Amino acid sequence: MTALDSRANSAARGMLAGENGTMTKAYLEIRDLVKSYDGWQKAVRGISLDIQKGEFVSFLGPSGSGKTTTLMMVAGFEKPTAGSIRLGGREIAPVPPHQRNIGMVFQNYALFPHMTAAENVGFPLRMRKRPAAEIAKRARDALAMVGLADFAGRQPRELSGGQQQRVALARALVFEPDVLLLDEPLGALDKNLREHMQVEIKRIHRELGITTIYVTHDQTEAMTMSDRIAVFSQGAVEQFAPPLDVYLRPATRFVGGFVGDSNFLDVTRGTDGGLTAAGLGALDLPAPEGDRFHGLIRPEAIGVWRGGEAGEHCIVSFTVEALVNYGDSVLLIGGGHGLSLRARIPFVQATDIHEGNTLQLAWRRRDMHLIPA
């Protein structure tokens, strides 16, 4: 059994290996979750995830891949068609949303328009019938936490989009939830405000240690903020792993193509058992099981070959069809030997390269990651 198999098997039992090798029970266990809105098509097709207490997990995937639907089932606003969700060992299907102690910021973060910021934030506590003085104090504290202490008396229409966003965040935090669900909370913000809020959300996560699920389309956001990323495609999770694993060792071709820029080469096993890549010939790589693979090479792993001992490098002749300048780096798009390639090189190494040039590109053999086809 490989390490991956063993992890998959323990995940299926709701266990994960702790740092000292002991098995710890997951805090939020999502098991074989299915959702069909119309009884025919499946928006979520059997998702299983084990999330640890205090973990920051991102759901990353294209539009319509089932991220919001999964979140709404965890929050209790949608009923699963099949499967189970356990929180702290307890099945939460029969528990109504307001008794789950789960805070949620919705994709459209709807605030109550006729209430002030403080009233919006205090609302979950009024639902829980807390005394008025406690509600006032905790709403004040939650607004201060998101940097809006001076805006308590304003109505949503008197606040900017980013401020409304922070009110929604304060409202999700005010009752000290066990789990915080954030559905693309920064989608409507400009780049600077977005980066500022990313830092704020991470700070709040660090301070409060709340188990958090963060939905985003934005791979950079998922890469920089998360302990682990669940990559969604068509109602299923294709990989659930730490950001660098997802980037360097994608489990499927979809993940490799969705996260980061990529080159895929067709790799097949020859009759002699060795691996061959179309356009490249024999590959001197440790061969995993299987006969066909997608060989993934990230564009930034490819450089311009200026001569010397080939050693562990694959070297190919390449004609530049297009050159895209990003300022700090340059993307070379082109091909040769029947291969299409994209190479991203530092700007300072590209000053003598022009469209139409034929040159040699190289990468280290071990930088190719093989994905079973």
Ligand SMILES: Nc1ncnc2c1ncn2[C@@H]1O[C@H](COP(=O)(O)OP(=O)(O)OP(=O)(O)O)[C@@H](O)[C@H]1O
């Ligand atoms: N209330 C609903 N009734 C019927 N179908 C729905 C409903 N909500 C979502 N769907 C469908 O379920 C699928 C998954 O939708 P979901 O909202 O979970 O996607 P998403 O990953 O959150 O997408 P986005 O990134 O665009 O927000 C889509 O095909 C969508 O059209």
Ligand SMILES: [Mg+2]
């Ligand atoms: Mg959504």
